[in-house]
Amino acid sequence: MTNGLFAFWPITEWTADKFGADSPLNVQCTNEQWFNGTQADTCPECCGKDTSTCKCKSAAPTWLRAHEDCTPYVARQPSSQPAYSGTRQLQGTQADFDACANPDYIKEWMDWQNCIEMEELSCIIMAGANTSALECNMSGFYYDENGNVQSSHVLHSEAHMRLGRDMLDVTTSPNDAGPFLGYHANLDRNNMAWMASSYDSLADDLWFFPSSQAPPNRKFNPRLTYMSGPFGAYDNIMCGLKDPEWFDEFQIGKYFWNEGTLLDDTVNAGFPFTDIFDEPPANGVGYTHREILQYTSPDVTPYTYDTLEQYFSQK
Numbered sequence: 514m515t516n517g518l519f520a521f522w523p524i525t526e527w528t529a530d531k532f533g534a535d536s537p538l539n540v541q542c543t544n545e546q547w548f549n550g551t552q553a554d555t556c557p558e559c560c561g562k563d564t565s566t567c568k569c570k571s572a573a574p575t576w577l578r579a580h581e582d583c584t585p586y587v588a589r590q591p592s593s594q595p596a597y598s599g600t601r602q603l604q605g606t607q608a609d610f611d612a613c614a615n616p617d618y619i620k621e622w623m624d625w626q627n628c629i630e631m632e633e634l635s636c637i638i639m640a641g642a643n644t645s646a647l648e649c650n651m652s653g654f655y656y657d658e659n660g661n662v663q664s665s666h667v668l669h670s671e672a673h674m675r676l677g678r679d680m681l682d683v684t685t686s687p688n689d690a691g692p693f694l695g696y697h698a699n700l701d702r703n704n705m706a707w708m709a710s711s712y713d714s715l716a717d718d719l720w721f722f723p724s725s726q727a728p729p730n731r732k733f734n735p736r737l738t739y740m741s742g743p744f745g746a747y748d749n750i751m752c753g754l755k756d757p758e759w760f761d762e763f764q765i766g767k768y769f770w771n772e773g774t775l776l777d778d779t780v781n782a783g784f785p786f787t788d789i790f791d792e793p794p795a796n797g798v799g800y801t802h803r804e805i806l807q808y809t810s811p812d813v814t815p816y817t818y819d820t821l822e823q824y825f826s827q828k
Contacts, residue, residue, distance in 0.1 A: 514587045519691040522587040524679070525577040527551075532577065540783030548684050550575040553583035560584050579682035587689045588678040597649045601675055604666040612665055614703055616711035618655045621721035625707055628655045629668040629700060668703065672696050702816065709811040719806050724776035776803045 514520060527550025529535040536543050553560070553576060556569035560583035573583070582588050591601055598604060612618055613628035636649040651671070652664040672692060673680050679688040687693050708720060715721065772778070778801060779785050785799020790808045794800045800808075808814065 514589055514689075517691070519587065519689070522688075522690060524585055524587060524688055527575045527577045538783055543783070548579070550577050551579060551581060552576075554581065555583050557583065557585045578679055578685045578688060580678055580685075582678065589680065589689065590677045591675055597651055597671070597674060599648065603671060603675065605668045605671065606666060609666045609668060610703055610706075612655055612663070613653075613668060614706035614710055616707065616714060617658050618663075619707055619711070621715070622723065623721075624655060625704060625720075628653045628665050629703060631667045631670045631674075633664070669700055705811065705816045709816065712811055716810060716812075719776065719803065722776050722802060722806060723770050723774065726770065726775075774802070776806075777801050780805055 514522060527533075529546070532538070532543060533546045533549065534544055542548065553573045555564050555567075556571045556573050558571070559567035559569050574585070576582070576585070578588075580588075613625060619625045619628060630653055631651045632653050634649065634651045636647055638647060651667055651674075653667050654662055654664055657663050673683075673686055676689070676692060680686045680692060708716075711720065773780075773782055779794075779796065779799040780802055782799060785794070786805075787794060787799055790800070790804075794804060
């Protein structure tokens with residue numbers, strides 16, 4: 514990435530003492546080195562040059578990224594990605610935003626997740642005269658007021674998949690600070706809009722955020738198997754089937770939710786949040802999902818961007 518506000522945004526170098534078994538982070542993914550970065554095929558000064566004539570003065574580093582690339586900067590490659598749903602442009606609309614924030618459709622936390630996330634993916638090979646291309650369609654879904662399934666454009670993973678490279682992989686997408694932060698801020702805005710619109714009916718139940726390994730509340734939405742929800746197909750295939758001993762938590766039907774994601778679990782326990790609210794975390798370690806929901810509930814922390822827009826707009 515060579516232009517714009519985040520041009521030549523640097524990629525962190527992966528080292529075992531910072532991100533691996535020798536690091537002080539002391540969480541399972543670092544202790545067991547689930548992610549070891551990716552070693553570049555050449556040194557940074559010869560990246561993109563003829564390696565038969567360019568002589569390296571330094572060793573090929575291991576970058577904190579999941580795809581092969583020698584550049585020390587954020588990399589995108591949308592032109593190499595499949596044309597999802599026939600286009601490389603983002604397809605999420607205001608109608609999708611409104612549907613995923615509508616309490617008539619979204620009755621609990623996982624319904625919101627299913628609406629904004631890729632839950633259906635189908636691909637076919639389009640054969641032409643001289644070339645062939647992969648054509649994929651992806652969508653989220655929700656149930657309308659009549660209980661009928663409706664598709665929604667993917668408000669979350671669509672941008673990750675369309676931009677490709679560093680944004681494509683969940684372990685490295687924060688490398689690309691510009692679109693990552695802006696894109697996820699809009700998802701937070703959608704989540705807050707839904708929480709606010711459903712406050713009267715769902716706040717007392719904390720929007721049915723998963724609280725135990727018991728089967729989730731599925732009175733409105735009976736399906737259990739999604740790409741990213743309970744028994745997530747993506748995790749089962751990419752992790753559970755690939756290495757069942759290492760990824761014990763991703764075995765089909767064994768757990769509904771991953772360790773650390775339940776209502777009273779500490780958020781991001783390896784890097785806990787300890788001082789973002791006036792009151793310290795009750796467990797002395799870090800705020801739980803319950804505390805985050807309570808402290809950021811619409812009646813406590815109202816969303817202000819739209820209401821403050823008048824003060825920043827040009828007259």
